[in-house]
Amino acid sequence: MSILEVEKLTKRYGQESAVEDLSFVLEKETATALIGPNGAGKTTSLSMLADLLSPSSGKITVAEGLTIGFLPQYPQFFPWLTALEFTEMAAKLSGIESKKARLQASRTLGFVGLESAMNKKTGTFSGGMKQRLGLAQAIVHQPKLLLLDEPISALDPTGRREIMDLLKALQRDTTILYSTHILNDAEEMTDQLLFMKDGRLIEQGSLNNVKKRHASPHIRIRFANPNQAAEFAGRLTWERELKGAVVFLPVYKNGPSMQQVLEVLSSEKQDILGVDYQTASLEEIFLKVVAAK
Numbered sequence: 001m002s003i004l005e006v007e008k009l010t011k012r013y014g015q016e017s018a019v020e021d022l023s024f025v026l027e028k029e030t031a032t033a034l035i036g037p038n039g040a041g042k043t044t045s046l047s048m049l050a051d052l053l054s055p056s057s058g059k060i061t062v063a064e065g066l067t068i069g070f071l072p073q074y075p076q077f078f079p080w081l082t083a084l085e086f087t088e089m090a091a092k093l094s095g096i097e098s099k100k101a102r103l104q105a106s107r108t109l110g111f112v113g114l115e116s117a118m119n120k121k122t123g124t125f126s127g128g129m130k131q132r133l134g135l136a137q138a139i140v141h142q143p144k145l146l147l148l149d150e151p152i153s154a155l156d157p158t159g160r161r162e163i164m165d166l167l168k169a170l171q172r173d174t175t176i177l178y179s180t181h182i183l184n185d186a187e188e189m190t191d192q193l194l195f196m197k198d199g200r201l202i203e204q205g206s207l208n209n210v211k212k213r214h215a216s217p218h219i220r221i222r223f224a225n226p227n228q229a230a231e232f233a234g235r236l237t238w239e240r241e242l243k244g245a246v247v248f249l250p251v252y253k254n255g256p257s258m259q260q261v262l263e264v265l266s267s268e269k270q271d272i273l274g275v276d277y278q279t280a281s282l283e284e285i286f287l288k289v290v291a292a293k
């Protein structure tokens with residue numbers, strides 16, 4: 001079931017388009033990663049979805065009664081407020097009754113791991129703590145759709161791990177759309193990928209489908225030395241590529257299966273160090289797709 005549909009969304013500044021003809025659908029309780037180089041239009045798109053920026057044209061349709069939480073790329077906190085005061089304020093602004101706001105704020109701060117820092121002023125917070133607090137203000141009213149602009153990009157690996165784990169826990173009953181340029185992390189939590197460049201969507205689909213289209217999987221056979229690899233490659237009838245002591249066999253319709261390769265290798269006299277199946281990472285695919293468009 002879709003909870004949000006975007007049709008031909010466009011934002012122009014004068015002659016320039018920040019976002020052009022963007023169309024996609026968010027299915028309920030899925031995670032979508034919006035990726036693209038700097039200036040691709042990610043922030044502009046998320047700001048339009050969060051209703052902070054009006055589109056020049058196009059249409060956004062949301063499911064009836066949909067509640068939305070938004071974490072901006074650079075969230076602003078009032079340094080003189082404590083984390084609890086700030087989150088309570090966010091709770092009230094998002095429509096939670098005053099009586100319940102404090103309890104809901106403290107529960108949310110517990111969920112994001114800020115329980116012990118709840119009564120500290122936000123001005124003293126580290127980058128990682130601020131990112132958790134930003135997440136807390138975005139989820140305090142338990143929205144059904146969570147829009148996150150670069151929620152992990154400014155964090156160190158430990159901070160990224162922690163925020164990714166929180167997002168994964170949230171994803172069980174929340175639909176998440178987040179932008180990022182940390183593609184290894186995106187690979188971990190994504191039902192749908194949206195690749196943007198110069199304001200346009202240049203590729204979209206599930207991780208598996210995008211990989212199938214671009215990953216050019218191959219079987220990698222590692223020999224003890226380049227001479228052995230070259231000698232082996234010379235005897236093959238399959239399409240192959242030789243790189244030093246490694247032979248790569250592309251896997252596609254007419255290529256060999258792993259089983260066929262293992263059968264051939266079982267009678268080999270050469271020293272084989274290893275055989276495995278390799279596919280490109282999302283990072284490699286992204287660079288390829290962005291360079292091609």
Ligand SMILES: Nc1ncnc2c1ncn2[C@@H]1O[C@H](COP(=O)(O)OP(=O)(O)OP(=O)(O)O)[C@@H](O)[C@H]1O
Nearest residue numbers: 013017018019036037038039040041042043044045
């Ligand atoms: N208020 C504005 N006026 C004019 N141009 C703008 C405005 N806001 C954004 N742009 C332009 O629109 C394009 C898309 O910007 P946007 O911030 O959405 O990209 P982004 O993908 O979020 O980039 P980043 O990864 O660097 O945050 C850029 O070329 C930017 O210069």
